[in-house]
Amino acid sequence: MHLKTYPFLYLLVFLTPILVVFSLSSTGIFSFSTVAVLFVILPAIELFTVGSTYNLTKEEELFALDNRLYDLILYSLVPIQYAILVYFLVKIGNSDSDLITQIGYTTAYGMSCGILGINAAHELGHRHTWYEQWMSKSLLLTTLYMHFFIEHNRGHHRRVSTMEDPASARYGENVYAFHLRSIKGSWLSAWQLERQKLDKNGHSYWSLHNEMLIFQGLQILLVICIYLVFGGFVLLWFLSSAIIGIFLLETVNYIEHYGLQRKSINGKYERTMPIHSWNSNHPFGRLILLELSRHSDHHYMANRKYQILRHFDESPQMPTGYPGMMVLSLIPILWFKVMHKQIAKYKSTSEGMNLA
Numbered sequence: 001m002h003l004k005t006y007p008f009l010y011l012l013v014f015l016t017p018i019l020v021v022f023s024l025s026s027t028g029i030f031s032f033s034t035v036a037v038l039f040v041i042l043p044a045i046e047l048f049t050v051g052s053t054y055n056l057t058k059e060e061e062l063f064a065l066d067n068r069l070y071d072l073i074l075y076s077l078v079p080i081q082y083a084i085l086v087y088f089l090v091k092i093g094n095s096d097s098d099l100i101t102q103i104g105y106t107t108a109y110g111m112s113c114g115i116l117g118i119n120a121a122h123e124l125g126h127r128h129t130w131y132e133q134w135m136s137k138s139l140l141l142t143t144l145y146m147h148f149f150i151e152h153n154r155g156h157h158r159r160v161s162t163m164e165d166p167a168s169a170r171y172g173e174n175v176y177a178f179h180l181r182s183i184k185g186s187w188l189s190a191w192q193l194e195r196q197k198l199d200k201n202g203h204s205y206w207s208l209h210n211e212m213l214i215f216q217g218l219q220i221l222l223v224i225c226i227y228l229v230f231g232g233f234v235l236l237w238f239l240s241s242a243i244i245g246i247f248l249l250e251t252v253n254y255i256e257h258y259g260l261q262r263k264s265i266n267g268k269y270e271r272t273m274p275i276h277s278w279n280s281n282h283p284f285g286r287l288i289l290l291e292l293s294r295h296s297d298h299h300y301m302a303n304r305k306y307q308i309l310r311h312f313d314e315s316p317q318m319p320t321g322y323p324g325m326m327v328l329s330l331i332p333i334l335w336f337k338v339m340h341k342q343i344a345k346y347k348s349t350s351e352g353m354n355l356a
Contacts, residue, residue, distance in 0.1 A: 007069050007307065012287040016115045017080050023108035024084075024091045031104025034111045042284045043324030051281025051321075053311040061308045070307045074290065077120040078135045084112050085142050088241070089226065093234045106241045113143035113245025119252075119289055123306050125149050137215075141222060143245035146215035147190035154197075155189045157302055161262045161276040162269055167250075171259040171343070174332040178254045183246065248326075255325045256295050259343050260316070274300050274312035275346075281311055282321030293322045316346050 019034040026033065056064060064070065088109040092102055117139050124136035125148075133149075140146045152167070159165035166185025169178045194212045195205060203209035227235045260276050262269045274296035280286070285293045291306040296315035298304065318325050319338060329335045 007064070007067055009287055010070065010073055010290070010307070012284070013073060013077070013290055014080075015288060016111065017077075017084060020084055020108045020112045021087070024087055024105055026104075027097070027101045029100070029104070031101045032107060034108040038111060038115075038288070039323055039327055042288075043320065043327055046282045046284055046321040046324055049282055049284075049321075051283055051286065053281055053313075055310045056308055064307045065305065067307075070305065074120060074123060074306075075135065077116050078139055081112060081116040081120075081139055081142055084109065084116070088112075089230050089234055089238065092237045093230050102237060106237050107244060109238075109241040110244025110248070113241055114248025114252075115288065117143040117245055118145060118148065118249045119292060121148070122152065122292070123290055125153055126302055127305075128303075141218055142242075144219045144222070144239075144242045145246055145249065146219060147187055147212060148249070149215075150193055150211060151186045151190040154193045155186070157272075157299065160272055160299055161257050161260045163261075165257075167253045167257075168260075169254045169258040171261075171340075172336070173258075175251060175254045175329045175335070176332075179247065179250045182250050182253055251326045251329060252292070252322065255318070255322065255329055258339055272299050274315040277315065278318050278325075279311065279315040280318040280321050280325070282318075282324075285321030285323055289322060293318075316342065318342075 016034070016038070019037055023031045023034045088105060091097070092105050092109075097105070121136040121139035124132045124139070127133065127136075137146055137149055140148055156165060156167045159168075161168050163170070166182045166189060169175075173181075191212050194210055198205055198207075198209060201209070206213070208214065223235065223239075226238055256278055257276065258278065260278070262272065262276055264270075277295040277299045279296040280293035282293065291309045292298070294309040294311065296312050297309045300312075304310075319342065320328075328338060
């Protein structure tokens with residue numbers, strides 16, 4: 001059975017909201033069910049799975065692009081994420097909840113922020129219709145990371161796998177140092193990119209044409225609303241969840257391009273190719289993250305929708321799926337041991353690759 005030819009398999013993306021709702025409906029250790037399933041059970045399963053390298057034919061691609069189910073699955077994640085946000089705020093504000101349960105609720109909504117609030121926003125942000133881009137920004141609002149819309153599309157995709165890109169991890173850089181560099185650098189980059197756009201179009205920096213100003217205002221407004229309706233205690237838990245979502249995103253950024261570097265030719269970087277992103281065909285990561293793990297093709301052709309992303313034999317392959325690699329990255333000594341071995345292998349076997 002080829003994963004790419006069965007669109008209903010992508011309904012597995014709803015595993016995350018189902019787990020989050022279950023966690024928010026539970027107490028004690030069961031409130032950590034989302035974390036346990038996504039980052040313990042699934043990585044353990046994927047250690048024993050081999051992903052499919054099958055690519056759709058041209059005819060199958062056209063059929064997949066015409067099948068509205070793929071878009072409806074993606075679009076539905078927007079109201080689901082907002083429903084989860086409200087449910088989380090109500091549950092975390094319940095004075096009967098003990099500290100362990102409140103922490104469990106916070107991690108559950110944090111998972112929702114990272115997987116629905118940012119990952120789905122990532123896919124929507126690459127679409128070209130106004131309503132899809134609006135949905136992308138709406139999702140990013142729920143985790144207070146709206147500048148990602150600007151920096152990722154106009155910054156990261158242009159500078160990926162170069163020393164100028166804050167969201168590309170360098171060889172020997174641990175994930176914690178990367179988090180600090182990427183979060184700060186990406187935010188500052190978004191301001192710079194927006195200023196360049198405003199200058200090019202002849203618009204004032206202090207105007208409604210400046211999306212970064214609008215984004216900050218919307219995020220402050222959301223924070224104020226949560227404070228006024230639910231109080232400062234709930235607001236602190238919400239901010240903690242948003243940080244977890246950001247932590248998940250930046251950990252994904254870390255593993256996607258670790259140690260890969262594009263060549264500089266006559267002062268210009270070579271075109272981004274499939275060799276400049278780590279790829280994974282492991283099934284659960286692919287389905288839950290809407291093919292984010294087929295990252296090589298995404299950076300090669302950013303306008304390709306998730307359902308038609310391809311495998312390339314020449315792209316560097318991760319030894320397991322994204323969830324497992326994210327967990328591994330949190331233990332730098334093990335990460336370096338595994339990934340430096342992978343990099344050395346591709347250095348010796350692949351021509352044209354400049355990996356470290």
